[in-house]
Amino acid sequence: MKLVPLADRVVLKQLEAEETTKSGIILTSSAQEKPQEAEIVAVGPGGVIDGKEVKMHVEVGQKVIYSRYAGSEVKLDGQEYIVVRQNDILAIVED
Template sequence: MNIRPLSDRVLIKRLEAEETTKSGIVLSGASKEKPQEAEVIAVGPGKTEDGKLIKMEVKTGDKVLFSKYSGNEIKYDGIDYIILKQEELLAIIEK
């Protein structure tokens, strides 16, 4: 990976939308809703506030939830990513 987020930013890759519903109905591409789950690809070092480094709570490989309209979508090497601040993440998914 050649993208290294700065400060308290996180690079995430949206997880794939499900092809079928729980009841077995196959969804077409237009009816699929973009998932709000993603995998953390890269993490910045954290931000400095009042001279102290505030460390990141997420790490590479974590599965996270994020708001529909947060972050900036980018395309790198043909792959879609989202880069956002750590505070825009809603939760870490623990399984």
């Protein structure tokens, strides 16, 4: 199956949470903070939303930082995804 977002929505695959701190302390799964960094796996077409033209500024494969409580979590074929609006994406992470 494949997720195809509509309008200004973007499908994100969350990156793995850090299992150790920078000082070497191992974190249990309950103590790990939900990461806000994800990879884009699908992008909607944009279009007219609430009477305004919305152009998509992100592409599949980019790594992004998104708002902590944004979007809807979806599970498909055993994989977890987050569907967010483009304006919930705060930044693109460049190497």
